[in-house]
Amino acid sequence: MTDLATRPRPSRVLRSRGGHFSLRLHGRTAAVVLGLVLAILVIGAFTLTIGEYELTVGQVLAALAGEGGRAAQYVITEFRLPRWLTGLLVGAALAVSGALMQSLARNPLGSPDFIGFTTGAATGGILMIITGASAAQLAFGAIAGGLLTALAMYLLAFTRGVHGSRLVLVGVGVNAILIAVNSYLISRAELRDATIAQAWLTGSLNARGWEHVLPVGIALALLLPLAFTMARRLALLEMGDEAASALGVPVQRSRAVLMVTSVALAAVAVASAGPVAFVALMAPQLARRLTRAASPVLVPTALMGAFVVSLSDFAAQRLFSPIAVPVGVMTAAVGGIYLAWLLATEWRGR
Numbered sequence: 496m497t498d499l500a501t502r503p504r505p506s507r508v509l510r511s512r513g514g515h516f517s518l519r520l521h522g523r524t525a526a527v528v529l530g531l532v533l534a535i536l537v538i539g540a541f542t543l544t545i546g547e548y549e550l551t552v553g554q555v556l557a558a559l560a561g562e563g564g565r566a567a568q569y570v571i572t573e574f575r576l577p578r579w580l581t582g583l584l585v586g587a588a589l590a591v592s593g594a595l596m597q598s599l600a601r602n603p604l605g606s607p608d609f610i611g612f613t614t615g616a617a618t619g620g621i622l623m624i625i626t627g628a629s630a631a632q633l634a635f636g637a638i639a640g641g642l643l644t645a646l647a648m649y650l651l652a653f654t655r656g657v658h659g660s661r662l663v664l665v666g667v668g669v670n671a672i673l674i675a676v677n678s679y680l681i682s683r684a685e686l687r688d689a690t691i692a693q694a695w696l697t698g699s700l701n702a703r704g705w706e707h708v709l710p711v712g713i714a715l716a717l718l719l720p721l722a723f724t725m726a727r728r729l730a731l732l733e734m735g736d737e738a739a740s741a742l743g744v745p746v747q748r749s750r751a752v753l754m755v756t757s758v759a760l761a762a763v764a765v766a767s768a769g770p771v772a773f774v775a776l777m778a779p780q781l782a783r784r785l786t787r788a789a790s791p792v793l794v795p796t797a798l799m800g801a802f803v804v805s806l807s808d809f810a811a812q813r814l815f816s817p818i819a820v821p822v823g824v825m826t827a828a829v830g831g832i833y834l835a836w837l838l839a840t841e842w843r844g845r
Contacts, residue, residue, distance in 0.1 A: 524786045524795060531798035535583065538805045542579045543571060545813065573704070581703040581767055582808045582822065583801040584711040586774055588764040590782070590800020591722055593775030594791045595757035598729050599750055600663050603837060606776040607761040610666025613775070614673040615644025616765035617696060621677055624692045625684040634710055634766035641762030644669065645754060698771035698823025700808050707767045714763040722756050723793055729753060730790035771823045773830020774800055780837070803829075 543555045548570050550558075557563035558571040589607070596612070597605045607613045619640020623633040652665040677696070681689045728749045731739040736746045761775065778800035779791065785799075786792050807825035814820075 521786070521788075524788065524792055527782070527785045527795050528798060531795065531802050535798065535802050535805060538802070538809055539579055542805065542809050542812075543575050546570075546575070577705050577708050578700050578703045578808070579805060581707045581711065582700050582804045584708065584715055585700075585764045585768045585771060586778070586800035586802070586804030587719075587797040588711055588715055588760040588800070589771060589774040590778035590796045590803075591719065591793055592757045592760035592764070593800075594779035594782075594793060594796045595722060595729065595753050595760075596775075597779055598733055598791045599753055599757070600660070601733055602660070602663050603780055604776070605663050605666075607757065608770075608772060608775055609670060610663055611644050611648060611670035611673055612641050612666075612758050612761045613765050613770040614670050614677065616641035616762040617770045618644075618673050618677055618680070619762075620695065620765065620769070621680050621692045624695065625680060625688045627688070630706060634763075637766035638759070638762040641758050641765065642755075644673065645758040649751070649754065694821070695769045697821040698769040698826070699821035700768055700804075701819050701821065703768065711763050711767040714759065718756055718760055718763075719793075719797070721752075722760075725749065725753055725756070726791060726793055733790060769821075769823065771804060772827040773833065774803055774826055777826075777830055777833050778803055780833075 540552055540555075544550045544552060548566065550567055550570070554563055554567050555571055558567040559576075561568070592612070593606045593608075596607055596610065597603055599605065600610075616637040617640070619636035619638070620633050622640070623636035628636065648662065648665050648669055651669070652661045654661070681692050684692060728739070728744050731742055731744050732746065732749065732753075739749075740746050764771070779796050781803075782788075782792055782796040782799040786795050803826065804822060807829065808822040811820040811822050811825045
């Protein structure tokens with residue numbers, strides 16, 4: 496029986512007049528994209544209107560237009576909107592990062608959560624926290640930690656090139672070491688710094704403002720076009736190095752660029768909201784299953800990540816109110832169930 500993920504899908508190709516640019520549209524993928532956009536907008540409407548200060552959709556729109564009462568404008572523009580946007584951008588960044596790494600590793604468990612990227616970014620962030628650094632320095636430390644971790648993994652896994660299975664195995668080992676390093680750093684820190692670091696490690700959107708929205712927004716604006724441009728090479732790399740090379744793909748250079756892009760996206764997301772667990776694992780797989788795509792579909796994947804984080808944050812706020820539960824707790828709970836199901840499915844398929 497033909498697998499749903501590899502079954503040919505009806506599509507339509509749109510080309511420019513000169514034929515220099517073309518876009519292939521799949522009906523199912525377009526439907527998934529539209530559904531996710533609508534779902535995100537619905538969650539956004541609930542997020543912006545429900546809370547201790549109740550608002551209507553009309554009042555929210557008026558506040559966004561600079562009209563209405565000062566209280567409504569303050570609540571929306573200073574608290575709810577930045578938090579919601581941060582969640583959307585962080586979810587999209589983690590999802591695309593996960594899609595790139597899972598494809599490069601040719602393994603659904605080849606996620607930044609498991610192979611050390613987010614843990615390395617967390618190490619850089621913890622070092623900044625316990626040294627009393629500012630929010631900007633924390634972001635820099637997280638990004639530097641993620642990139643240095645990726646460099647170390649690449650060098651350790653490099654033997655006549657970097658292959659997916661070796662990258663995953665090295666990453667699992669590096670991840671375990673970094674978890675131990677993070678625990679040691681927290682145990683040696685002052686009580687106040689240790690508490691802040693431990694709370695940050697859960698992944699949270701609490702008290703997020705525009706200073707958290709802008710960095711991840713700029714990073715996505717720079718890195719997503721690169722990821723989309725490399726998407727065709729990514730699909731060819733999934734066929735294996737020899738097949739990709741025969742089709743004209745510079746394998747090692749392409750893998751290095753995609754790996755750096757994945758790490759940068761994950762590190763920026765961690766810098767903005769902490770290591771929000773399991774989004775990079777779940778979102779790419781859910782997007783593939785919904786679209787039934789044989790290769791990575793980055794637009795639905797980014798939207799799926801935004802949807803997962805925004806829905807999890809809304810649920811965390813409403814289900815446990817008035818307690819402020821970090822969004823990472825919700826994603827970890829759902830992600831743990833998904834991981835157990837994924838492992839059970841993979842085991843039965845063997």
